[in-house]
Every structure is written in C-alpha cells, then in structure tokens.
Amino acid sequence: MSQLESSLLDRNGAKPDIWSREASATQRLIPFSELASALAKAGNQPVGVEITNTVRLPELEPHFDRLALIxxxxxxxxxxxxxxxxxxxxxxxxxxxxxxxxxxxxxQFAYALACGFDEVELPPHVASRQPAAIWLAAARAFRATYQTSHQTGGKSILEQRRAARGRLA
Structure with a gap:
C-alpha cells in the first residue's frame, strides 16, 4: 500500500483515495477558488472541493446537491x-x-467522527508516526462524549445524565 493510500483513514482504518488533486483526474478534488468553474464544467460528474477553515456556510450551501466531497x-x-x-x-x-x-x-479522531467527518487525510509525516491502528484504538477509547454524534446519533454525556436523573425521579 502506498503512503498516499495509507494516509486516508475512515472509521474502519486505511482506505484508498478515489479523489485526486491532479488537474487531469476524473474525480478531482478542486480548491474552493475553482468551484464555480468546476461546477459549470462538471455536468453530472461528482465534484469534490477542498476548503480552508475560513469559508462560510452560505458560500457552500447552494451547491450541496452537487458536492460529493467537502x-x-x-x-x-x-x-x-x-x-x-x-x-x-x-x-x-x-x-x-x-x-x-x-x-x-x-x-482527535473520535471527535472528528462525532462532528460529522467521514474520513481523515493525514500528511505523510503524521501517518508514519501514528499508523491506522493507533487511530482506530483512539477512536474506540472514547465511549462518552460532550457532543451529540452526527455519525451514530449517540447521546452526549449531558443527555445521558438527564435521562438517568429522570429514571431516578
């Protein structure tokens, strides 16, 4: 397995990446600055966009139905x-x-999954230092969270405490 493949993880471990940043790729992961032109050219092809953490929701929301990956x-x-x-x-x-x-x-893997991420792409230096087995063990180590999970619909610690108090009352 190549380093590129081993740096993409989901809740089951390492996975191959079907998206590429290469301009000639069929399923290209494009920068946000190219989104409008990529959507115009894409037709029915899936579009993947890479955004910085400064992009706002209203800039993406109109395109949800056309974006296969953010x-x-x-x-x-x-x-x-x-x-x-x-x-x-x-x-x-x-x-x-x-x-x-x-x-x-x-x-941070369990939290990333709970926030709604499906996968994590790691730079090679991080992936070589923390292989997939470590990530999976870390994700399974956290059973209770302070947030409601978007992945599992699990209850937060606060919701669990409120439910327990209701059963005791």
Whole structure:
C-alpha cells in the first residue's frame, strides 16, 4: 500500500483515495477558488472541493446537491475551526462525504467522527508516526462524549445524565 493510500483513514482504518488533486483526474478534488468553474464544467460528474477553515456556510450551501466531497483543511491540530465547520455543514443538511485534511492527532479522531467527518487525510509525516491502528484504538477509547454524534446519533454525556436523573425521579 502506498503512503498516499495509507494516509486516508475512515472509521474502519486505511482506505484508498478515489479523489485526486491532479488537474487531469476524473474525480478531482478542486480548491474552493475553482468551484464555480468546476461546477459549470462538471455536468453530472461528482465534484469534490477542498476548503480552508475560513469559508462560510452560505458560500457552500447552494451547491450541496452537487458536492460529493467537502475536504476541510486544518492548518494545525490545535486549530479547531474545521470541527465547527463540519458540524455546521451536517446541521445544514449536507449529506455528502466530509474529509478532515491536515496534521490532526489520533486523539482527535473520535471527535472528528462525532462532528460529522467521514474520513481523515493525514500528511505523510503524521501517518508514519501514528499508523491506522493507533487511530482506530483512539477512536474506540472514547465511549462518552460532550457532543451529540452526527455519525451514530449517540447521546452526549449531558443527555445521558438527564435521562438517568429522570429514571431516578
């Protein structure tokens, strides 16, 4: 398996990437600045767009039905704006694939999935330091969360506590 393939993970582990940033690719992941022209040329082809964490929901929402993938870049693992964008996209009704792109750490995997991300694309230096097995173990280590999960519909810690109090009353 190549380094490129091993750097894309979903909740089941490493997966091949069907999207490419190469201009000649059939399923091309395009920068946000090229979205309008790509949509005009795409016809019925799926479109994938890579956005920074400064793009606002109203800029994407009109195109939800045409976007098969939205990849949100994280400039560093400590910049959490991408998580907020993912959650906002899911709350607004986006049903396509969401990808986190950047130097996240394995401890953030469960949270990324709970926010609505389907997959995480890691830079080679992160993927070589933290292989897929570490990411999967980290995702399974967190059973209770402070947020309601978009993936599983799981209840947050607060919702679980309220339900328990209701049973005791």
């Amino acid at each position: 990849a949100i870049t994280f400039p560093s693992f400590s910049d959490g704006r991408g998580f907020s964008i993912a959650k906002s996209l899911r709350n607004a009704g986006y049903r396509g694939s969401l990808r986190a792109v950047g130097p996240l750490i394995a401890d």
